[in-house]
Amino acid sequence: MRIAIAEDSAILRAGLAELLAGRGHRITAAVSDAAALLEAVAAEAPDVAIVDIRMPPTHTDEGIRAALELRRTHPDVGVLVFSQYVETRYAARLFADHPAGVGYLLKDRVAEVSSFVDSLERIRHGETVLDPEVVAQLMRSSGQHRGLDTLTPREGQVLELMAEGRTNVAIAEHLFLSAGAVEKNITAIFGKLGLAAAPGDHRRVLAVLKYLQA
Amino acid sequence: MTNIAAPNAALHLPEPDDSRMAEGAAPYRFLTGLFQRQTWREFLYHFAALLLAPFGFAYAVATVSLGASLAVTVVGLVVAAALIAAARYWGTVQRSLAASLLQQHVAEPVPFRPKPGFFGFIRSGLADSAGWRAIAHQSVSFVVSVTAFCVSITFFATGLGAMTHWIWYRYLPLQQAADGSWHRGAQLGMDYYIDTPPRQLLFAAIGAVFLWLLWPALNHGFARLQAVLAAGLLGPTAASLRLRDVEHSRNRTVEDADARLRRIERDLHDGTQAQLVAIAMKLGDARDRLSGQETAPEVAHLLESAHGTAKDALVDLRDLARGIHPPVLNDGLAPALETLAAQSPVRTSLVLNIAARPAPAVEATAYFCAMELVTNAVKHARAEQIRISVRTAGNRLQLHVGDDGRGGAVLSRPAPSGHRSGLAGLAERVAAVDGTLHIESPAGGPTNVTIDLPLDPERP
Known part of the structure; x- marks a missing residue:
């Protein structure tokens, strides 16, 4: 994979670059702010860009804005937004328009290196990756969201795993269900959330978004 | 109200304006007062003050009488509170008049700050010392303004008239004295007419003294009285200034504390959190790389436990930092x-x-x-x-x-x-x-x- 990194902490930036290069990926750019990232991507488009949320100058949501800008200008570049905290509003903004090929992970997740690299691969292939912590938060407060409170606990679990970007097969494995049972649950979720028949992936994304746009 | 500040109360304020108060008014000179610009400005002030005085006085009277008679009802209390607080506007008008014509720069009183709630407003309004002092000023300055105008204009007109008598006496009608003689000129007392050159000269000299020396001095004296009144009644009281200073410093303390917490959170985020993430990441990487190889189980265990500790520390640190100041x-x-x-x-x-x-x-x-x-x-x-x-x-x-x-x-x-x-x-x-x-x-x-x-x- 070709990977661009925008992270203002030098130690983390260097560490990430070293780690990913050590696993055979190519780092196209390792920069410390949003403007430099946009320039670097314009010069050489990576497969995935890793973007820290808080970067200079204001240290608030530069990363989210840069990610949205990247989605607009380079829709084929996957974006992983990297955050110290879970902020549901930021996540909602990020996933509002084109959630395919977008991820939102806590920085802690790099500690599980293999699964972190795996997340990058999934984003590269157009999947959506949501941090389990975000999903857990959304599930906890999901009772407030219209439609979601009608889901059975099992359907809730399936939706949670969908939100993490898992495939039907992975969900089936995780919950010890048959592929057919997962399929049935998903159909029920779509029905309860009022998602009209459309290409499957699209509806999956919409179902996940239902979490975020409460 | 009792909190009447010394006229120099404004000097307590750290605003640069205040120095003007001391140096703004040029010292009055007795002999050349007539030719000082300040004298004419003060004269103009007496005119303006006379025009304002009846309205201000009527407001003060209305506030006190209306407030007292309406106070038996709750609505009446609201009206009274509002009237008292609004009297500050009279203070504002009088302050700007004093500033532009008397060179007396009086600092604004501490702003009206009603306590929250309906009864808070009533209490604050009824007890608004700046409002009450503005009302007191309207009452006192009514008397002073009318007196000042009358005295000043009388001395001015008398002096000017006497000085120029030798010009305009010829337009006076002829008058017959008791002895039957005819005279043309001002009559002072019984049969004393200003119609001979020595008398004209004397009369003009008296007029000159009035206009040159007496009028400017009286005019200036009343202007100073008005200035002192304005400074004493329309400025902030020393007590309210002290209170404001205390509030300022407390707000600064709150802001400082808030800024310090933000900085600590930022430092944690930029420093410790980033370092911990890097450590956890490297430990994870090391563990992954060793997993396929032949290693001592103790080493693998150590690595695993260090990795777990680093991750736990990250979670703890995140909660701590969020508690300090959520970004x-x-x-x-x-x-x-x-x-x-x-x-x-x-x-x-x-x-x-x-x-x-x-x-x-x-x-x-x-x-x-x-x-x-x-x-x-x-x-x-x-x-x-x-x-x-x-x-x-x-x-x-x-x-x-x-x-x-x-x-x-x-x-x-x-x-x-x-x-x-x-x-x-x-x-x-x-x-x-x-x-x-x-x-x-x-x-x-x-x-x-x-x-x-x-x-x-x-x-x-």
Whole structure:
């Protein structure tokens, strides 16, 4: 994979670059702010860009804005937004328009290196990756969201795993269900959330978004 | 009111304007007063003051009589409070008049700051010392203005008339004295006519003394009296200035504390958190690389445990940093509360109606209050549903947190050991930015807490 990194902490930036290069990926750019990232991507488009949320100058949501800008200008570049905290509003903004090929992970997740690299691969292939912590938060407060409170606990679990970007097969494995049972649950979720028949992936994304746009 | 400041009260203010007060008015010179610009400005002031005086006096009389007669009703109290507070506008008019014509720069009194609530407004209005002093000024200055104008204009006209008598006497009608002789000229006393050259000369000399020496001196004397009145009654009192200084320094302390917390959070984020992430990442990488190879189980175990500790430390540090200052608060209260509601383990509804962005210290106060109240509702009240609502109205921000738990929350006094309940801590936090906290929590529930904060404690 070709990977661009925008992270203002030098130690983390260097560490990430070293780690990913050590696993055979190519780092196209390792920069410390949003403007430099946009320039670097314009010069050489990576497969995935890793973007820290808080970067200079204001240290608030530069990363989210840069990610949205990247989605607009380079829709084929996957974006992983990297955050110290879970902020549901930021996540909602990020996933509002084109959630395919977008991820939102806590920085802690790099500690599980293999699964972190795996997340990058999934984003590269157009999947959506949501941090389990975000999903857990959304599930906890999901009772407030219209439609979601009608889901059975099992359907809730399936939706949670969908939100993490898992495939039907992975969900089936995780919950010890048959592929057919997962399929049935998903159909029920779509029905309860009022998602009209459309290409499957699209509806999956919409179902996940239902979490975020409460 | 009793708090009448010394005329130099304005000098307490650290504003650069104040130096002008001392040097602005050129020293009055007795012999050349007539030719000083200041004398004519003061003359003009007496005209303007006379024009204003009846209206100001009528306002003062109306306020006192209307207020006293209406005070038996609640509505009457509101009217009286409003009239007293609004008397400050007369003060403003008089201050600007004194500043432009008398070179007397009087500092503005400390702004009117009604206490929140209906009765708060009544109390603040009725006890508004700046308003009362403006009313007192209108009454006193009415008398002074009328007197000053009459005296000044009389001496001016007399002096000018006598000095120019030798020109205009010829237009006077002929008058017959008791002895039958005819005279043309001003008549002073019995049969004394100013119609001979020596008398004309003497009369002109007297006029000159009036116009040159007496009129400017009297004119100036009354102007100084007006200036002293304005400075004494329309400026801030020393006590109110001291209070304002204390409030300033307290607000600065609150802001400093808020800024310091932000800095600590930033330092944690940029330094320790990043380092820990890097450590955890490298340990994870090392573990992954070793997993396929032949290694001593002790080494693998050590690595695994170090990795786990680093990850735990990250979680702890994140909670700690968020408790110090949630970074999303930099984006405003709305996203911070949204995140708070989303993270609440029980069903939490949020209604936001924030028209203006509060000062950072107020946002932090509102956020931490909401956080503490939600924690209480979950932990102590065992609530199943929490409602948070925030709205701004005028220059106030109202935070309301209600839950359906078992109630019984009380605002206890700090224990002798210095340990405070969470609610007492909240009350202190709220008071630090001049807010109020109202708790309604009967045993058995529900609990409703309302917190009222100024949007900006510096400009209430």
